[in-house]
Amino acid sequence: MKKTKGTGTVRNKARSKQRFLDAVEEILIEKGVSALKVNDVAKAAGLDKKLIYNYFGGMDQLIDEYIQTKDFWSNVKGDKIPASITDGGKAFVAENLLVQFEYVFKDKAFQKLLVWRLTEQRESLRKLTDAQEANGELLLQGITDPHFGENAAQFRAIMAVLISGAYYLNLYAAVNGSVFCGIDVASEEGRKQIRRALSFLLESTYSGL
Numbered sequence: 001m002k003k004t005k006g007t008g009t010v011r012n013k014a015r016s017k018q019r020f021l022d023a024v025e026e027i028l029i030e031k032g033v034s035a036l037k038v039n040d041v042a043k044a045a046g047l048d049k050k051l052i053y054n055y056f057g058g059m060d061q062l063i064d065e066y067i068q069t070k071d072f073w074s075n076v077k078g079d080k081i082p083a084s085i086t087d088g089g090k091a092f093v094a095e096n097l098l099v100q101f102e103y104v105f106k107d108k109a110f111q112k113l114l115v116w117r118l119t120e121q122r123e124s125l126r127k128l129t130d131a132q133e134a135n136g137e138l139l140l141q142g143i144t145d146p147h148f149g150e151n152a153a154q155f156r157a158i159m160a161v162l163i164s165g166a167y168y169l170n171l172y173a174a175v176n177g178s179v180f181c182g183i184d185v186a187s188e189e190g191r192k193q194i195r196r197a198l199s200f201l202l203e204s205t206y207s208g209l
Contacts, residue, residue: 017055019045024066025109033116036063064124068131070110088147089139090206097162097202098195104170105191111174114167151209158205162198169194 023044027035038059042049056062085092104110117125140159145152169185172178178186183193 013055016045016047016051019047020052020055020062021066021069024063028112029108033112033120064127067113067124067128070107070113070128085143088206089143090202093144093159094199094202097159097166097198100163101166101170101195101198102191104167105173108174111171114171115175148209155205155209158201158209162201166194166198 020041023041024036026044027040036059038049038052041059041062042052052059052062056065104114113125113128116122117129140152140156144155148155169180172180173185178184178190184190185194
């Protein structure tokens with residue numbers, strides 16, 4: 001019985017922590033960073049605010065733990081990397097570039113975090129950036145650097161432009177209107193055009209670099 005009770009306590013704690021994390025995301029999307037206050041988060045979670053201190057140590061730590069859940073590239077590793085790559089990683093890179101383009105478009109909370117880390121210095125936001133860079137570095141060193149050899153740095157620069165462009169178009173569509181260069185980035189047809197452009201530029205890079 002004691003074991004069952006203990007297991008139930010652990011599960012209840014996990015559920016409560018998730019409710020707080022969900023509450024942070026809800027407020028972040030609907031009201032923005034400035035509204036992330038302990039009383040508001042507790043109210044949105046439907047839980048006593050004392051639990052924030054018990055489970056996380058405080059509001060800052062809760063926000064930090066939430067930020068850590070939003071790292072796209074942490075999920076692009078392990079068994080998601082093909083066991084055998086014979087094309088210099090072209091198919092793998094292309095797939096994940098397009099997936100990331102859609103991820104930013106659909107995840108409104110991640111959009112908020114992208115803007116947040118451009119406008120405020122915060123250790124957890126810095127850690128998110130560092131983690132993304134570290135995961136990306138593993139992929140670059142293990143897959144594309146050997147393929148491009150002396151042109152590896154140029155490939156990295158091109159990827160920086162492609163990824164940042166994909167980020168910016170999504171943020172632009174979410175904040176300032178969806179039409180960019182005459183393309184409605186929020187429409188399916190517009191996004192199809194952008195996806196084709198990303199694929200074309202990556203294909204051109206692999207064939208011409």
